[in-house]
Amino acid sequence: MIDVLRMLNRGRSRPERVRAWLVAAGAGVAAFLVCTGISLADFRDEGGSLTGLALGLLAFPVAGLVHQANRLATATRERRLAALRLAGAAPGDVRRLGALEGGWLALAGSLAGAVVYALTHLSGPLTPVPFVVVLLTVGGVVSGARAGRDVIASPLGVIRRPRVRGPRVRDLLLALAGVALLVTGLVVRGGFPIGGKYGTAVAMAAGLVLLVFGLTLAATWLIRGYAARIGRRARSPETLLAARLVESDPRAWARALSVVGLTVFFGAGAGAQQAVTGYGHAHALVDLALLVALLTSAAALVVHQAEELIDLRRSFAALAAAGVPERALGRVLVRQAFIAALPVCAVAAVAGVAVVVFPVFGIYEAQYLVWALTRAVAMTGIGVLTAMLVALAARPLLRGALHLETLRAGH
Incomplete structure (x- = not known):
């Protein structure tokens, strides 16, 4: 299987090579951040713990971006997968190939990140390094295997089955x-x-x-209920189509927005904690980490948007052929993002405040609670706005999906 992987890798296109580098680089950055965050954790110093948390926080949006890149790569490497099926490989062999490729890229990237950590933290602890490398490698294997579950590779091409x-x-x-x-x-x-x-x-x-991933994934029913409500009260075709698309597959949106939800959760929790503690430098680093995490989350959402357009390209191309303007379909993408992001971000913000406030509710003063709730509302708005801006940025991807060749090709 390794020899087959090497042979196929020699025929990769430029976009596939870029995605491979993205996966490896993401694993390296995640390894460096997790190791650094753990080394800075000091439970005798709350400021040190916050600093470690700020750096460790950045690893999770990066990991989410890596998984989304794996999913997109599995859906687009048509020539290699079809060639493998022509050579007699079973569908399970194709999925094992994806798991091996994902694990290999994660191992190479995490080892590089661990080396950078060791060189830049000569006096830092090396105990967590093997654990982090193994954890990220296993994560790469699982991500590569799960990314191919919904893709059917046949000698005639590749079909996505969401x-x-x-x-x-x-x-x-x-x-x-x-x-x-x-x-x-x-x-x-x-x-x-x-x-x-x-x-x-x-x-x-x-x-x-x-906690955050469980809450955001469990928000699937809330997304579906909110989308159904919006659909019943829709006053425009764009809103109705957006609501029905979200309602038809709310879990995919919950999964994609879980990384944004993680950022909103920590942002709301940090705001609640800032009201009652000092450590201004540590909190400033937490806010900086949240900003970078939000940018990384936006990149993961772009990848999700590309994946969704692959699934819906025939439907969108048919609408365009029937005379629906491209701008109207662009508004559908933006309204989809709003409908899906609002419940996820709201749940994440409430959970972030609750984790900090509930243990000390009896001594938490009213003015602090007002600040915490204001910060939670602001983080909810920032998360929703990020999702909508990503949908606006996906207009070039939408334009590529509207070509009439999509209907003629039959895929």
């Missing part, structure tokens, strides 16, 4: 597991049974991520 899924109990279990890890880290602090304070930092970071 799976429409609704809310699942597993989403709530993810949120509960996140709460358990977070509470455990707050209780034991530096006495974590595996890895001491570094194990506690990893557990709390994992708990926060599981």
